[in-house]
Amino acid sequence: MEFFDFLGKDPRYGRHSLNRLNKRHRFLIEPYLADIDGSSVLDIGAYDGRWSYALSQAGAREVVAVEAREESMVRFESYPPGPAKDRVRFVKGDVQDVLPRMIADATRFDVVALFGFLYHVMDHYHLLQQIARLSPRLVIIDSEFTMSPRPVIRLVREKTDNDHNSIARVPGQTKAPVGIPSKLALTWMAASLGYGVEWADWESLKPRERRGLDGYFTQPPGWKRRETCALRSVEGSAQDPADQADAWRLSRPLRTRRTRRTPGGRAPRSPVEPGRAQGPTTRTTFRHVPGASDPPRPWPGRARCTAHGQRPARA
Numbered sequence: 431m432e433f434f435d436f437l438g439k440d441p442r443y444g445r446h447s448l449n450r451l452n453k454r455h456r457f458l459i460e461p462y463l464a465d466i467d468g469s470s471v472l473d474i475g476a477y478d479g480r481w482s483y484a485l486s487q488a489g490a491r492e493v494v495a496v497e498a499r500e501e502s503m504v505r506f507e508s509y510p511p512g513p514a515k516d517r518v519r520f521v522k523g524d525v526q527d528v529l530p531r532m533i534a535d536a537t538r539f540d541v542v543a544l545f546g547f548l549y550h551v552m553d554h555y556h557l558l559q560q561i562a563r564l565s566p567r568l569v570i571i572d573s574e575f576t577m578s579p580r581p582v583i584r585l586v587r588e589k590t591d592n593d594h595n596s597i598a599r600v601p602g603q604t605k606a607p608v609g610i611p612s613k614l615a616l617t618w619m620a621a622s623l624g625y626g627v628e629w630a631d632w633e634s635l636k637p638r639e640r641r642g643l644d645g646y647f648t649q650p651p652g653w654k655r656r657e658t659c660a661l662r663s664v665e666g667s668a669q670d671p672a673d674q675a676d677a678w679r680l681s682r683p684l685r686t687r688r689t690r691r692t693p694g695g696r697a698p699r700s701p702v703e704p705g706r707a708q709g710p711t712t713r714t715t716f717r718h719v720p721g722a723s724d725p726p727r728p729w730p731g732r733a734r735c736t737a738h739g740q741r742p743a744r745a
């Protein structure tokens with residue numbers, strides 16, 4: 431029996447989505463059980479509360495679930511009754527309105543979950559700044575990332591009538607512009623706010639276990655891939671983490687694989703393993719966690735942030 435199997439009775443969840451949710455649970459929740467236990471947790475873009483429920487069941491003292499779409503949040507009512515459900519409280523509203531109210535009330539959270547949300551916004555840095563003002567020691571992010579080794583945010587437009595997408599930002603808007611950051615872009619933004627980044631090692635999943643996890647194993651020519659990471663507060667650092675991120679970045683210029691020119695045309699220059707060739711991070715020593723895979727993903731699976739400010743070892 432895996433965590434989300436209880437949703438099997440809900441006709442909206444088929445076998446495929448339960449399999450996917452259960453595998454994601456292993457990467458989004460299980461590594462952080464010690465952090466979640468007894469904590470106050472904020473779940474941003476909570477949808478029907480499935481991850482809020484998981485966070486509560488994982489031991490959170492309370493979970494505040496922010497969701498803009500009423501029709502999604504009411505589905506939480508059909509979740510199994512019990513203490514885990516009772517510890518979840520929904521706040522309906524646009525996160526852009528809800529977070530300033532929380533900040534004004536001096537609300538604090540120990541842990542913030544941004545699951546499937548960071549690629550549905552245009553104002554990533556503003557959002558992260560607001561989250562930082564809630565003083566979490568841990569922000570868990572599961573998102574799509576642009577597979578560029580550069581610090582970029584790539585814009586796309588998405589339909590606002592899809593209940594998984596951005597809400598309309600202006601009245602009557604049917605397509606909202608949203609930005610998909612690269613890993614380095616997130617690292618820089620996080621570093622400037624005093625957070626280091628640890629990336630989950632999805633490569634540790636055996637190929638046969640990857641079924642149903644579309645998006646997490648995309649290869650070029652695809653340009654975006656799902657990743658999971660944890661932003662940890664690096665208080666008391668001897669050096670500004672943003673400077674460390676810069677120092678690391680400057681010490682490792684972009685490597686590109688040069689392909690042969692084709693007659694009559696300019697050969698494309700594609701980054702080596704876009705998005706994973708450059709292990710950014712802040713204040714960081716990249717260390718393989720036991721069991722973490724070696725290349726083909728040159729970006730070490732789980733990069734730990736340490737206080738030493740050493741340059742990451744080459745992958």
Ligand SMILES: C[S@@+](CC[C@H](N)C(=O)[O-])C[C@H]1O[C@@H](n2cnc3c(N)ncnc32)[C@H](O)[C@@H]1O
Pocket residue numbers: 474475476477478480481496497498499502523524525526544545546547550593594595596597
């Ligand atoms: C892709 S879904 C992710 C849902 C959930 N976190 C999960 O992983 O299952 C994104 C959710 O964010 C909500 N959302 C989008 N923009 C929002 C906003 N500005 N404020 C609050 N919720 C928003 C959507 O309604 C949707 O439920």
